[in-house]
Structures are given as structure tokens and as C-alpha cells.
Amino acid sequence: MTVWLSAWLAGAAAPDDVLDALEPWAEAHDVVAADEPTARQTGLPAAAEPPTSTTFLLAALRRIGAGVGVAARLVLPVPGDLRGMPSTGAFSRAAVEAGQGVLLTDVGYGLVPAPVADGLLRWQLHSVLEAVPPDEHLTLGETEHGLRDQVRRSASTLTSLGVARHRPGVRQEIENALRARPRSLWPDGMPAPALRVLAHADEVEAILAAASVDDPGGALTASAAQARTDALRPLAAGVRTARRAAVAEAVRVLAGIGRH
Numbered sequence: 001m002t003v004w005l006s007a008w009l010a011g012a013a014a015p016d017d018v019l020d021a022l023e024p025w026a027e028a029h030d031v032v033a034a035d036e037p038t039a040r041q042t043g044l045p046a047a048a049e050p051p052t053s054t055t056f057l058l059a060a061l062r063r064i065g066a067g068v069g070v071a072a073r074l075v076l077p078v079p080g081d082l083r084g085m086p087s088t089g090a091f092s093r094a095a096v097e098a099g100q101g102v103l104l105t106d107v108g109y110g111l112v113p114a115p116v117a118d119g120l121l122r123w124q125l126h127s128v129l130e131a132v133p134p135d136e137h138l139t140l141g142e143t144e145h146g147l148r149d150q151v152r153r154s155a156s157t158l159t160s161l162g163v164a165r166h167r168p169g170v171r172q173e174i175e176n177a178l179r180a181r182p183r184s185l186w187p188d189g190m191p192a193p194a195l196r197v198l199a200h201a202d203e204v205e206a207i208l209a210a211a212s213v214d215d216p217g218g219a220l221t222a223s224a225a226q227a228r229t230d231a232l233r234p235l236a237a238g239v240r241t242a243r244r245a246a247v248a249e250a251v252r253v254l255a256g257i258g259r260h
Contacts, residue, residue, distance in 0.1 A: 001111065001123075002074040002102045006251040007187040008058070009070050013254075015058050017187065022054065024182035027119035031057040034090060034126040038109075044125055051122060057111075060125070066107050071255055073103040073135055074247040076240040084244065085110075086130035094124060105132045138245035140193045144200060150238040151204060154231050173213075177206040191253045197246040201239045208232055208239070 004021045007013035022029050030051035033039035039046040042060040075085040077096045085103060086092050091110040095101030102111040108128050116122045181202060186195065211232060 001113070002072045002247050003190070003250050003254065004187060005061075005072045005102065005104075007189075007254040009061075009066055009072070010068055010255040012189060013187045015055070018058065019054055021185040021187075024185065026115070026121035029054050029121050029123060031123045031125065034094070034112075034124045038125060038127045041127065042109075042125060047124070054123070057123065057125065061104070061107075061109075064107050064109065066104060066109075070104060070106040071251050073105060073251075074244050075101045075103055076244060077101070078236075078240075081237065081240070084133065084135050086128065086132055089126075089128065089130040091126035091128045092130070094126065103128065103132065135248065138241065138248060140197050140245055140249055143242050143245040144197050147197075147200060147204060147238045147242045150235050151207070154235045173210045174203075174206045177209055178202060186250075187254055189254055190250055194246040194250040194253075197242050201242040201246070204235065204242075205239050208235055 001022065004013060004018040008015060008018050031044060031054055032047050032049070032051045033042055033044040034047060036046050038044070039049075042064055044056065044060050045052055073084060075083075075095055076099065077083070077085060077092070078099065079096060082092060082096070085095060085101070091101065091103075091112065094112040094114075095110070098112050098114050100113065104110065105128070110126045110128045112124050112126065113121050114124070184198075211228070
């Protein structure tokens, strides 16, 4: 959503392209405003009313002034890590609960997705009245190097703690997790380095999931499980950083394409 919204706002993608790109991630998407004031400002239905479609979300964004020069920002917050977003407010609370969100800082709004039924993803549009910190500049080269280094560090730590035991079928688990991910569609002009970093982040996330699975029989002690969690936490942060950096680079490139 962050990449496609930015491409559409810059004139580098059509509205139908945005809608088509969302399809692999849920059978249906709908949209509501998070509260009554936001509903009045945007013309979207409030949370207690029947939701509308993503087509009307795009129209609402135009009404509130989103256009060329307005870029979307991906946020991937967890408790204790709110980089790139306000530390307080309804949007931040919702984004932390969802683990993700899209900020449109230039117009003071943010989107948070959440599954509400099997195959249905609901997007809530929030007014963001709180001060938003400047987005940190993350170069793809440094980010990718940092992620690879963190993989090595985490593997070494897990081995030294004695919790990095081989589990039969783990490689297949990782491959299955990668195949199960929805197939991402990207705008024309999507930079290859950003795609490479996103693919690497997906791989590391699949490794993280496999590394977090307990051995059969519950042989891992509570202290060993905690040590494993502590060792994997920086790696999860590295995945979030890599994705944010890749999306920020894609937004920058696509905005430039749209202007030309």
C-alpha cells in the first residue's frame, strides 16, 4: 500500500493498478474512518457505519489534498520501537497493535490495516494530529549489510547458547513459508535494489519463524527459550529496518518517475 499509494500520488500508477496490487493480500478490502471527525473531514464512513471500498479511499485522499509531492511512509512499530511515527495518539496505538501502518505526513493522515474476517482486510484512516518525527535516512547498502551481519551474530549467539539445534525438515519449513507469502505486485520502475532487500527481508523473516519453533517434546527450558528470544529480537528489528529502507527508496524513485 505504501509503495502503490506513493506511485499513484506521483502520477506513476493508475488507481486500478493500486486496487489490483492489493488483491493478493486479501480476497476483499474495505475502508472506514477511525472516528467521527475524520469521517466528516474525508467523507468516509465512520467505524460504526457500513464500510466503503478502497476506490473511495483514493477519492477521499484527493479531497484532503493528497497529490504530487505527497509521499507515503511505511511504519512497522512494535512496543519500544516507534521509529518514524508519533509516540502518542490513536494512529500510533492502532499501528502498534497491527504492527504496521502507512503515514501521509504531508496531509496529516495515516492508514492501519487489520483483518476483520476470513479473507477481509479493513483499512482505517486516522487523523494524525501529533508531531511526526523526520524519517531517518536509511541507505540500502548499509541496511542490507547490517541485516546480513545480524543474521551471523544471531546464529553465533544461538549456537553458543546451545539452542541452535538442527530440526528435521526446517529447510522445507522455510521454503514453505516463502511460497505461502502472497505474490507482491510492484509498479513499473520499482528499483531493483529495493526488490532485492525486500526479498532478503522475507527470507530472514522465514528463518526467524523457523528458529522460534520449539523442538518436539518441549525440550527447551524456559531460560533457554528466553535466551533464544533475546538473540532473535535484534534480527526481527533488522527485518523491519530493511523493509522500511527498501520501501523508502522505492517511494523516492517512483516519485521521481511520476514527476517526469
